[in-house]
Amino acid sequence: MIEEKMMKAFWHLHEHPEISYEETETTEYIYNLLEAEGFTPVRFKNTTGLYCDMGNFDKGPVIGVRADIDALYQEVDGVKQANHSCGHDAHMAMVIATMLKIKDDPVLDSKGVRFIFQPAEEVGTGALAVVDEGVVDDLDYFFGIHLRPVEEARNGYAACSIEHGAASSIEFRITGDDAHGARPHLNHNAIEIGADIVNMLSKIHINPVIPSSVKMTKFLAGGKSLNIIPGNAECGIDMRAQTNGQMTKLKERVYDVLKTIEDFYSVKIEDVDYSGIVASESHQDAIDVLRRSIVETLGEEKCLEPIITSGGDDFHYYTVKLPELKGAMLGLGCDLKPGLHHPHMTFEHSALKNGMEILHKAIINAE
Template identity: 65%
Template sequence: MSNAEIYEVFEHVHQNPEISLEEYETTEYIFNFLKERGFNPIKFKNVTGLYCDVGDFSADSLKIGVRADIDALWQEVNGIEQANHSCGHDSHIAMVIGAMLKVKDEVLVNKGVRFVFQPAEELGLGAKKVIEEGVIDVLDYMFGIHLRPIEEAKDGYASPSIEHGASGSVTFKIVGHDAHGARPHLNHNVIEIGSDLLNMLSSIHVNPMVPSSIKMTKFHAGGKSLNIIPGSAEFGIDVRAQTNEVMTEIQERIKEILESISELYDVRIENLDMHAMVASQSDNDAIDILRSAIIDTIGPDKLLDPIVTSGGDDFHFYTVENPKLKGAMIGLGCDLTPGLHHPYMKFNHDSMPVGSAIIYQAIMNAE
């Protein structure tokens, strides 16, 4: 295996981004790339993405999972709305395939590795859909990797776990009646309702020792006719909490507030959808394996402590929904700026062979 193949995969996926649940060409590319190199990949039956086994999957073998997320974001880049790999998933694919190519040359005794190329991480749905495919049940360990912003990890350093918080969204529509601008007594102005809603959200107080945030990130009301007082609007709220317990508490408080809004202003709350990615529940044994892999690959002086971040990742559904599965994610330093999800995110591409080598070493160290 040469580093050139890591860069080849990265460049192709980077130039051909696809959004969540539409990763058709990405799936085909990975499938064909692996087939051409002697692997036997298997596409998922009910969703985009695929997996591929290497080594021994007999009943008493140690079974290790390695995940790469494959979807891109949809955002404006240079004035154009488009799919864009600004979260590093293109590099994750490249690093995992690099590790696969290296593992392929090894004789794995009583050990099997399942490489999972997962869709729809950005929607927080992909891990659950992979679980539904039934390919996680047999695994003992699950490892992942993610590029980290320069504030969390400088280039050349790596962490044996990323302790993500729970992250969620609340979307809904407030439905009332429009009224003429000259007759404000005939309806409730949904913009004013939205203002009250903002104030009520700011009154939610949870344990201050647990980092959390609640932010309205969508408020669409009104139209082209400025003499109409809008009665309906669409809303979106971003919610963050470092623990699953506080996330649940915040969600319940938001439900109570929406019920109060509905009753107070005689409006309906429609299309309410509350979704959350769980906070990490990393396993100490998995962290120890990744820690030793980092030390073996780049040395103890480049080893970081576990990274605690308010960002989220649906990787943690694997371990939360499968308590016997031991999982953790590598946090890879790569001088990433200005930040994840920034439309012009950039990082040191020479970090990818390092990340790939850490994944490989973790597979070899697992026992």
């Protein structure tokens, strides 16, 4: 019965994706579903999403479980649309099923559980919005869950944590003057400036023992008139680092590059907009709880060591902002192919039951 309800929720959410901070129908669907099941959900005051409390918050630990609710916006078969190609539809369904499974469990007499349906993970700011709502402050444990690509975890396996790296981006404008194609001495070609930025980024060298990368991922310059040397360009840089300290060093070096370019070419680097998500800072106690829960559910041979990945997730803002919080993210094997964020991503739906069972065990095992 629970599995049937889980799959019904999954397919509804899969077929009705909404992008970050626009998850109004998703919020209403989950709210109404939970209310119909006898729960008392609460909508967030200042953002989309909701939370729901169960159990006794006056005795024992308070445990949080998080599901991200937004979808990506991408081109699918020639059509740009919202699309659940990161598995958030599965995450929501598993967390809803976990709520149904633990609903009448006597363990709730001795601990509290807060289920959080968080918006806007894909833009990296949803966790911060939830922190601002104040609903994480009284948690002792906090567990997340994420589907993993087949290269990291096969169906029937699970990892006791996902150690994401930090991911950041910088958008900016090169601002100069256009010039006639016959008079290149009258301006600096923004395209050539961009090429120099790309070259200088490749010369950034920081500790090679800690994985990191930096590359330009957006460059827009020029127009329909090909006899104009463009003086302006819109640019974007993607940065990755496995630790927060490494990201700080990388960011400093990128800003040095932009300042050098600005001075050398006498152009302006304007409208600089930095955004990013932090690297994981998982708590060993939470990892141990997930490890035990995986072993009890799948067997010791199916429990994987922490997965280290250069991908990012804003879940880790919770433990960075609240260092005393015992947080970790479960990595669920499901034969996901060809990869996360692929417009036609697929996975084995049978894995959802494993995820629900492990989360259920984690709530029981957290002390």
